[in-house]
Amino acid sequence: MKILVIGPSWVGDMMMSQSLYRTLKAEHPEAVIDVMAPAWCRPLLSRMPEVNQALAMPLGHGALALGERRRLGKTLQASGYDRAYVLPNSFKSALVPFFAGIKRRTGWRGELRYGVLNDVRVLDKAAFPLMVQRYVALGYDKPVPSAQQLPQPLLWPQLRVEDDEKRMTAAQFGLSADRPVIGFCPGAEFGPAKRWPHYHYAALAEQLISEGYQVVLFGSAKDRETGDTIVQTLPEAARHHCKNLAGDTQLEQAVILLAHCAAVVSNDSGLMHIAAALNRPLVALYGPSSPDFTPPLSHQARVIRLITGYHKVRKGDAAEGYHQSLIDIQPMRVHQELSALLTAAQE
Structure with a gap:
């Protein structure tokens, strides 16, 4: 299984997103996980053993750039991704997996993303008080009602340095x-x-x-x-x-x-x-x-x-x-x- 994750754009959020990658690997040991994020994230992603490669997201905050997102999505079609997970809540962040034609596209509802996402989860913020819990909950095939009902304990971020x-x-x-x-x-x-x-x-x-x-x-x-x-x-x-x-x-x-x-x-x-x-x-x-x-x-x-x-x-x-x-x-x-x-x- 090949997985594309559209990652967050802040250092702290990127670190917490590793808990999702660890969860995906625990659920699907054969999964190959690529993460699309700003280029500066590469030094962090390269130290996460669960991540196969970091793909540079060339577009910054606030830029809809519909044509560029379409072009970027089309270039990914040949990669054969089976699933995508979209961590930012914006509409535009879900466009690349949509244009790439990835069969299953998972994320929280965010900015009314029905259509561009086809596995839309509805977030109860009180049920998932921590950001890391919200990331991890997306990693399970079936929606999880609350953090207390996550199937396994949280796998915290762990960077590797020799x-x-x-x-x-x-x-x-x-x-x-x-x-x-x-x-x-x-x-x-x-x-x-x-x-x-x-x-x-x-x-x-x-x-x-x-x-x-x-x-x-x-x-x-x-x-x-x-x-x-x-x-x-x-x-x-x-x-x-x-x-x-x-x-x-x-x-x-x-x-x-x-x-x-x-x-x-x-x-x-x-x-x-x-x-x-x-x-x-x-x-x-x-x-x-x-x-x-x-x-x-x-x-x-x-x-x-x-x-x-x-x-x-x-x-x-x-x-x-x-x-x-x-x-x-x-x-x-x-x-x-x-x-x-x-x-x-x-x-």
Whole structure:
């Protein structure tokens, strides 16, 4: 059986989608699974053993591009796909499998997709409170009424990284072999309201460095300034042991280096989900966004959040745009959770 999955376009969502691929493989061990997603997803998909190949989706958000989707679908007809699973809920995301003439096309109803999908599932959001449950439920041939009735336990994302890759990449970026690495992911896609304050990250880094660790900051180029601020907030003697790699690594390298970390501290972000899939001891810091929908999927993850519910906040009230609920999470609390995870990992 050949399967095409139209994958999501965000790092965290892509990581959670691996649970569907693992479920499909468990249900159909002979299945060959290809995933169509933005080209930047390839470093993640290449580390998912269930995925045969990543197919680049050349069209971005918001582009209907009907003619291009038709052309793309026609090019896939010769591939002989038996089934398609469409994870985004938009109408346009279902067009490529439709134009490819794939016999069975499965997805949630979304934007009234009857016709372009012919195995349409109707989502009861209360019955599937987690996004990962909604992905996995599509993997069963018959509709599943609720998350409690999924035929098997959730198969959480698991990325594969070899030990040799870790050593080589750590050396490439000049990381010390004498100090264990603690990774910090201080960025967040939707701005400072989802970020733990830089001065808290700096206080935690100073404590960890005094205990013999080195701290590595991860993120995209737009997180570079935040990383620099964290480094500059440290006492001068500690800065040598804190390296800002935000914007300096490609996604492939960041995945390998996160796998190399003894533990990770992260805001609610795509890198948080990658760290969870790498089974790193992880402290995940939440503010206005909620772990009730997209928590880190790992037994080695600890979530710290001081408020309840979902708060649609793009900028906090503090001068730097931080949200008070994240300001209130003190470095000592994070250090306690981190220390407990590191101790458990060594036992």
